[in-house]
Amino acid sequence: MPSTVYFMDLRASLKETNFQKFGKLLQALDVKSIVQRRKKRPLIGVKIHFGEKGNTSYIRPNFVRLVVDELWNAGARPFLTDANTLYIGTRLEAVSHLTTAIENGFAFAVTRAPIVIADGLRGKAEVLVDINQEQFQTVHLAEAVVEAEGLVVMSHFKLHEMAGFGGALKNLAMGCASRAGKMAQHSNISPVVGKQCVGCGECVAHCAVEAIHLDLEAGKAVIDPKKCVGCAECISTCPYGNIEIQWNEAIPVFLKKMMEYAYGVMLDKKDRAVFINFVTQVSPACDCYGFNDFPVVGDIGVLASHDPVAIDQASADLVNQAPGLPGSDLKDLAPGSDKFKDIYPQIDWPLQLEYAEKLGMGSRKYELVKI
Numbered sequence: 460m461p462s463t464v465y466f467m468d469l470r471a472s473l474k475e476t477n478f479q480k481f482g483k484l485l486q487a488l489d490v491k492s493i494v495q496r497r498k499k500r501p502l503i504g505v506k507i508h509f510g511e512k513g514n515t516s517y518i519r520p521n522f523v524r525l526v527v528d529e530l531w532n533a534g535a536r537p538f539l540t541d542a543n544t545l546y547i548g549t550r551l552e553a554v555s556h557l558t559t560a561i562e563n564g565f566a567f568a569v570t571r572a573p574i575v576i577a578d579g580l581r582g583k584a585e586v587l588v589d590i591n592q593e594q595f596q597t598v599h600l601a602e603a604v605v606e607a608e609g610l611v612v613m614s615h616f617k618l619h620e621m622a623g624f625g626g627a628l629k630n631l632a633m634g635c636a637s638r639a640g641k642m643a644q645h646s647n648i649s650p651v652v653g654k655q656c657v658g659c660g661e662c663v664a665h666c667a668v669e670a671i672h673l674d675l676e677a678g679k680a681v682i683d684p685k686k687c688v689g690c691a692e693c694i695s696t697c698p699y700g701n702i703e704i705q706w707n708e709a710i711p712v713f714l715k716k717m718m719e720y721a722y723g724v725m726l727d728k729k730d731r732a733v734f735i736n737f738v739t740q741v742s743p744a745c746d747c748y749g750f751n752d753f754p755v756v757g758d759i760g761v762l763a764s765h766d767p768v769a770i771d772q773a774s775a776d777l778v779n780q781a782p783g784l785p786g787s788d789l790k791d792l793a794p795g796s797d798k799f800k801d802i803y804p805q806i807d808w809p810l811q812l813e814y815a816e817k818l819g820m821g822s823r824k825y826e827l828v829k830i
Contacts, residue, residue, distance in 0.1 A: 460822070462766035462769035462824070463764060463766075464763070464766070464770050464825045465763045465828050465829075467481065467484045467830040468759070468829075481761060482525060483830050484830050485525065485763070491533035493733055494534060494535045495609070495731070500534055501609060502536050502538065503530050503609040504538055504540045505538065505539050505572060506541065506610055506611070506635065507613045509539075509560035512749055513749030514747075514748060514750060514751050517746055520565050522613075523570050523572075523613065524570050524571055526735070530611070538573050540607070541634060542577045542582065542638075542641075543578055543582040545642060545694065546694075546747065549749070551695050556576050575603050577601030578601035578637040578638065579602065581638070581695050582637055582691070583639075583692065585637035585640065587599060588726065592719045592818070594715050598720050598723035599639040600637060600640060600724060601636065601637050609728065614629075614735070615739070616774045617741050617745065618802060618803070619803075622714060623806040624775055624778075624799055626771040626775075627734040627770050628718065628771050628820075629717060631720070631721035632644065632719075638691045645706055645708055645713070649682050649687035649705075650687070650693060650703060651682070652682060653703060658674075658679050658680065659699070662680050662697055662702060665692055666692070666693060667690070668688050668690075670682055682702075710806055711807065714811040722815075734764050735763045736762045736763075736771070738758070738761070738774050740758065741778055742754055743787070752788065753784070753786055754784060755798050755802070756782070756787075757782075759778065760777075764825075767820060768812055768820050768821030768822060769821050769824070772823045775812075778799075779799075780795060
């Protein structure tokens with residue numbers, strides 16, 4: 460049976476603004492349905508990417524405010540949340556992450572919701588969830604995501620250099636994983652110490668399993684891959700940024716790993732999560748960069764659904780159906796061309812949707828209902 464995906468375009472006028480249309484979209488989605496009535500003021504997480512500093516393609520905080528207002532009106536206690544990054548940037552740990560979020564406009568005065576960094580100060584606040592699937596028996600999820608009694612997953616839909624695209628499913632998978640969880644998805648080997656290591660010993664002091672030692676002759680840290688458990692704390696604690704992840708996972712395995720993490724998040728939230736995709740400023744790469752390149756298609760609109768598979772399938776279809784923008788990275792601008800494979804020909808992006816459907820997370824078949 461096809462899943463319902465609601466859609467609003469971005470045509471607006473004085474009689475009906477995009478904010479008013481977005482309100483109608485939320486009413487059709489029935490955001491309030493995820494608030495459990497038997498609980499007094501349940502904690503509902505609004506899972507969002509706050510944008511790396513310098514990037515401007517993230518979702519506008521004004522739209523987030525409308526979602527938060529709906530949740531407050533339904534008797535919930537909403538909070539904005541995201542997990543720290545694995546790579547070195549402006550969201551590596553909670554202090555920088557919070558600062559970046561506020562500087563990008565997600566302050567309480569704007570959104571009416573506090574910000575909770577889901578995996579704590581350094582990405583170690585996690586819950587291990589058993590899933591018993593092909594790639595993982597257990598997944599490492601950010602604590603606040605697991606403890607939230609419902610989720611509104613707001614995603615900026617764009618292209619991605621490892622997944623083909625990033626939407627609701629990737630927001631669940633990578634965005635809700637602790638640092639160890641992100642490491643497990645991206646790599647099957649330990650981090651590597653760069654040539655610029657000064658041998659300060661900070662990583663040695665923070666390694667909980669004693670997998671790092673100082674080579675006194677070389678004057679640098681050395682990681683023992685046999686002892687390393689992949690927590691990636693050394694990456695965040697190195698004061699010089701000289702420890703890096705080895706991005707070595709094969710793309711098909713990476714896509715399956717992501718879907719299993721998304722499955723882990725949804726295990727106890729199947730009826731307590733809704734998804735909103737903004738198919739706007741569809742940039743050719745992830746919002747994790749400190750910039751955003753020229754979009755590959757024009758702004759399409761906003762989609763909403765209770766099904767994360769259907770909403771991502773619909774978002775991808777709408778991008779492919781649109782004409783490409785002259786001046787973008789695209790080589791083929793024709794409507795109907797595969798925009799994702801045009802830029803990332805090595806990525807079999809439908810695989811993640813097929814696997815998510817196989818895991819029972821939703822349906823690739825959908826009915827698009829225009830608001």
